[in-house]
Amino acid sequence: MSTDNLIATDIRTVLEAAVPATDRVTVVNPAPETIVALVSTLEDHDSAPSVRLLSPEHALKQVMGDFLVASSAADLIDDGTLSLRVLDEQPVNSLVVTDDAVVSLVTATDAAAGLTTDDGEFVASTVAFYDDVWETASEFSLRTPPLSRVRSTLAAEISEDARADFDAVLDSLSTARSDDGGIDEVTISLLVAARNRELLYDISKWGEDVGLASKATFSRTKTQLEDKGLLDTEKVPIDVGRPRLRLLLGEQRLQDADADELADVAIELLSS
Structure with a gap:
């Protein structure tokens, strides 16, 4: 890693230069937008190092409420690239700490x-300090499943067409969360299932098995979308027991939309 100061138009560019390919890296107290950029940077890194992320719990919870970020982070955790632990005491600075340098991250409007400093004594002291902090910090529990697992099981247990539609919807979104006027992974899954005329039982069982949400959450969200006119259902008789429900898209605009338009139309309808 270069020990020159790094100046760029965005934090991702700084991280790309600050996070080396081989060193052990500890990222300390990053801003929420820096966590997002770090996950994206590691995803695209040709030879990503092992990164330890120390952050206050509230920042991790805020960022990981976005399915796009959380599911990608879960993949990085699964392959050993990323580890998350909780900072009990929030330091003043945001840092990238390697064996050779300490980088203080600074963001402004534009x-x-x-x-960067590579002073040997200072770097060694900082590395030792955050090694100790890491050892005593509690692990952050990320409940979101890895995106790769979501995609592969969706194809295997529902259909390849459903996975293709799911991918198209995710690619059309910058965030996937319901607390800011958007739609989350459960709503996306239900819309995709309805576009492919799948059974509520099948998509909710898949969602619970893969770790997206409980069957009850799928059922509750289905009812909310049905009340808003986005979903419709039809009964499908089975040999034993109550009929199951086939999911259908409700609004004509949703029925006419391509998969990569589905999210925008749904968000507009939900906000009206």
Whole structure:
């Protein structure tokens, strides 16, 4: 890693330069947008290092409420690239700490910078300090399943067409969360299932098995979408027991939409 100060128009560019390919890396107290950029950077890294992320719990919860970020982070955790632990005491600075340098991350409205020092004594002291912090910090429990597992099981247990539609919807979104006027992974799954005329039982069982949400959450969200006119259902008789429900898209605009338009139409309808 270069020990020059880093100045760029965005924090991702700073991280790309600050996070080396081989060193052990500890990222300390990053801003929420920096966590998002870090996950994206590691996803695209040709030879990603092992990164330890120390952050206050509230920042991790805020960022990991977005399915796009959380599911990608879960993949990185699964392959050993990323580890998450909780900072009990929040430091003043946001840092990238390697064996060779310490970078202080600074963001402004239209720029980002990494102020770098390679002073041997200071770096060694900082590395030792955060090694101790890491050892005593509690692990952050990320409940979101890895995106790769979500995609592969969706194809295997529902259909390849459903996975293709799911991918198209995710690719059309910058975030996937319901607390800011958007739609989350459960709503996306139900819309995709309805577009492919799948059974509520099948998609909710898949969602619970893969770790997206409980069957009760799927059922509750289905009812909310049905009340808003986005979903419809039809009964499908079975040999034993109550009929199951086939999911259908309700609004004509949803029925006419391509998969990559589904989210925008749904968000507009939900906000009206």
